[in-house]
Amino acid sequence: MLSTRHGVRVLGSPDLAAFGDLVAEDPVVNVFAAHRARVTNLEPRWLGGEVWGRFDEGRLTAACHVAANLVPVQAGEDDARVFAERALTRSRTVSTILGPQAPVRAFWDVVADTWGTPRDQRWDQPHLEIDRDPLVDGDPLVRRTTLADVEVLYPACVSMYTEEVGVSPELFGGSDFYRTRVKNLVSRGWSFARIEDGRVVFKAEVASLSPAAAQVQGVWVDPELRGTGLGARGMAAVVEAVRRDLAPVVSLYVNDYNVAARRAYDRVGFRQTATFATVMF
Known part of the structure; x- marks a missing residue:
C-alpha cells in the first residue's frame, strides 16, 4: 500500500512497465535491477525481499532493491535518505549496500548509527563499460x-x-x-x-x-x-x-x-x- 509519507510503496508485478522505464534511464548502470525484475516479476517471494518505489504525482521516479543486496535505482540523494528512513522502521536484513556512490553514501549517512559496524566500506569503485571490440586479442583458450x-x-x-x-x-x-x-x-x-x-x-x-x-x-x-x-x-x-x-x-x-x-x-x-x-x- 502507498505510504502517505514521501509517496513510497512496495512495487509488484503491476509496476513492471514503470520499473522498466525507470531502469532504462541508465540501462547499463541499472543492469542488476533490470535483471532482478526480469527473473522475479518484482514479486517479494521471488525477490527474497522487496523493491520500494518513490512516486511523484503518480510517476515512479526512484526505486530501491531491498533483499540481500540493497541497491538504489535512479535515486538521488534525497530519494536515498527517504528510503533509508523507511529502512529504519525494520530490522536490517541486507548484507550489502551497493550502487552509485552518491545515493549509497546518502543512505548510509542515515542508517549508520543504527545498522551497526560494517565489515568493510568501499567508497570509490570505478564502474566500467565496453560497447565495442576489445583493444587486445582475446585468449583463445578461454x-x-x-x-x-x-x-x-x-x-x-x-x-x-x-x-x-x-x-x-x-x-x-x-x-x-x-x-x-x-x-x-x-x-x-x-x-x-x-x-x-x-x-x-x-x-x-x-x-x-x-x-x-x-x-x-x-x-x-x-x-x-x-x-x-x-x-x-x-x-x-x-x-x-x-x-x-x-x-x-x-x-x-x-x-x-x-x-x-x-x-x-x-x-x-x-x-x-x-x-x-x-x-x-
Whole structure:
C-alpha cells in the first residue's frame, strides 16, 4: 500500500512497465535491477525481499532493491535518505549496500548509527563499460565452462570470493549453497575460464543480464600467474563472447586500489562511466 509519507510503496508485478522505464534511464548502470525484475516479476517471494518505489504525482521516479543486496535505482540523494528512513522502521536484513556512490553514501549517512559496524566500506569503485571490440586479442583458450568443470572451477570461485570479500562464501549457507550458485552460472552459459591440466588460471562470470547489458563479476587470475597478461587477454575473450551471444555492452565495477585489474581493463578498452560504492556487513 502507498505510504502517505514521501509517496513510497512496495512495487509488484503491476509496476513492471514503470520499473522498466525507470531502469532504462541508465540501462547499463541499472543492469542488476533490470535483471532482478526480469527473473522475479518484482514479486517479494521471488525477490527474497522487496523493491520500494518513490512516486511523484503518480510517476515512479526512484526505486530501491531491498533483499540481500540493497541497491538504489535512479535515486538521488534525497530519494536515498527517504528510503533509508523507511529502512529504519525494520530490522536490517541486507548484507550489502551497493550502487552509485552518491545515493549509497546518502543512505548510509542515515542508517549508520543504527545498522551497526560494517565489515568493510568501499567508497570509490570505478564502474566500467565496453560497447565495442576489445583493444587486445582475446585468449583463445578461454571458453564457456560446463558442468563437467565444476569440481575444478569451484575452488577457484571460493578463492576469488574470499580474496575479494574477505570471508569465505561457504560461511553464507555452506558449501552446498555456493556450489549451487556456481552450477547455476555454468548452466546458463555465464561462466568462462581457461583451464590447464586441471587448474583454473583465469575465470570470470556474468552476474546480471538484461537486453541492454551484462555485468561481469568474479574475475580472477591464479596468483602465481598474475602480471603475465592473462587477465587482459582473458577479459577480452569474455567481452567478445558476451557481446556476440548475450548483450551489446559489458560492464563491471572494480575497487579503486586494485591497480593491476584497472590497468588490465584499460588495456581491453573499458571506460569509466560512473562511480560505485559498497558497504558490506
